[in-house]
Amino acid sequence: MTLTDTAAVPVERAASARTVLMCRPDHFTVSYRINPWMHPANPTDTSLAVQQWETLRSAYVDLGFDVQLVDPIAGLPDMVYAANGGFVLDGIAYGARFTHPERAPEGPAYMDWFERAGYAVHVPEEINEGEGDFLLAGEVILAGSGFRSSTASQAELARVFGREVVGLELVNPSYYHLDTALAVLDPEPAPGAEPTIAYLPSAFSEASQGVLRERFPNAIIVTEADAAVLGLNCFSDGRTVVVASRALGYARQLRERGYETIDVDLSELLLGGGGVKCCTLELRR
Template sequence: MPTDVEEAVAVTPARTPVKRTVLMCKPEYFTVVYRINPWMDPALPTDTSLAVTQWQALYDVYIGLGYDVQLIDPIDGLPDMVYAANGGFVIDNIAYGASFTYPQRQPEGPAYMDWFRENGFDVRVPAEINEGEGDFLLVGDTILAGTGFRSDSNSHDELGTIFGREVVTLGLVNPSFYHLDTAIAKLDETNIAYLPSAFDEPSLAILRERYPDAIIATEEDAAILGLNSYSDGYNVVIASRAKDFERQLRERGYNPIGVDLSELLLGGGGVKCCTLELRR
C-alpha cells in the first residue's frame, strides 16, 4: 500500500519552467512624495539606496533563473517608474501603452511607449485609461482585466480589439488591492492564486467557476502584497514574508523563491509591480 507521502507525490503535478523576457526599471529616484494609494505615506521616511539594493536582489534572482532582463532608464521626478508592470501590456510583439489615472504618473506612459518603439515593438497608443500589466494578466489565451480603481472598463474593449483575445472583466472593491496584480497571481497557463475579499460578488463567481482549484491566499499574505508575485510555471518569486502562500505553492509542486521588497512596498508595489513581461 502506498504511504500518504507517496500518494501526495503521485498527485503533485510536475511543473516546467518557461524562460521569460521581462522589463525592469532601477529605482534610482524612488521615494514617496505624494499619496495615490493606501500604502503611500509621504510622512514616512524612505531609503532610496535600500530600495535599489532590494530591487537588485530581485534582478539577480531573475538572472539566476535564466531570464532575459531588459532595462528602461529611470527618469528623475518619476519615483514610481520602478513599477514597470504598469508601463504597458505586451503580447505577440504588440505593446498596448499605459494611460495613467493620476497626473503624478502620467509621464510614465509616453516614456514606456518610447522604449517599446526603440526596441522594435508595435506600439498601440491607448485611447482609454489603463495601467498596463498592473490590471491585465494573460492566463492561457484569456486576458483577466481589473477595474474599479485605476483602469477604466472601456480599456477592456480596447484590449479585446487590439489583441483579438477573450477579455474577462473583474471588479476590484478593496482600495488596498487597487491593481489586479495585487489580488491575483498567475502561476501558469491554467492556474492562479487570488484573494476573494478583493473582488465583487459577480467577479468571485467568475473566478470560482473558471479556477475551481485556485490557491486561496490569506489576508495576512495579501496584506504584504504576497500575491504580487511572478512565475515562470515552476519558479514563483514571492514576498519572503508570505509564508502560507509559500507553503501552498510547495504543496502544488511549485518552487517559491522569497525576496524582500519591503522598501518598495512603501510605494504600494512588490515583485510583480517591478516586472513587465515582454511577449514577442
C-alpha cells in the same frame, strides 16, 4: 477524495523562458499619496530600495530570464513599478494611460522604450495601467477595474489583441491593481489545460468572485495575511515563483502544489504600494 484534496496534489512543473522589463529605482521615494500604502510623511531609503531591487533582478538572471532595462527618469519615483508601463503580447505593446497626473509621464516613457525595442506600439485611448491590471491566463486576458484601469479599456484591449478579455471588479482599495490580488502561476499552460491562478476573494466583487470560481475551480485561495504583504504580487516562470518573503503561508501553498519558491524582501518598495510583480513587465513577442 474531495475537490480540495485533488487541487492540493502536487504535479511536476515546467519552467518556460521569460523576458521581462524592469526599471532601477534610482529616484524612488514617496512624495505623494495615490494609494493606501503611501505615506509621504514617513521616511524612505532610496539606496535600500535599489539594493532590494537588485536582489530581485539577480534572482531573475539566475533563473535564466532575459532582463531588459528601461532608464529611470528623475521626478518619476514610481517608474520602478514597470508592470504599469503597458501590456505586451504578440509583439504588440499596448501603452499605459495613467489615472493620476503624478504618473502620467510614465506612459510615453515606456511607449518610447517599446518602440525602440521593435514592438508595434498601440497608443491607448482609454485609461489603463498596463500589466498591473491586465494578466494573461492561457488564451484569456484577465482585466481588473474599479480603481485604476477603466472598464472601457477592456474593449480596447480586446480589439488590439483579438483575445477574450474577462473583466474583474476590484472593491478593496488596498488591492487597487489586479496584480496585487491575483497571480497567474502558469504563463504557458499545456494546450487545453487550465492555468493555475491564486487570488484573494475579498478583493473582488461578489460577481467577479463567481467568475473566478467558475473559471478556476482549482485556484489557490490566499489568506488575508499573505495578501496584506503583497504576497500575490509575485512572478512565476511555471516552475519557480518569486514571492514576498513575508508571505509564508502562500509560499507553503505554492510548494504543496509543486512549485519551487524564491523569497525576496522588497519592504522598501512596498512603501510605494508595489512588490515583485509591480517591478516586472513581461515582454512577449
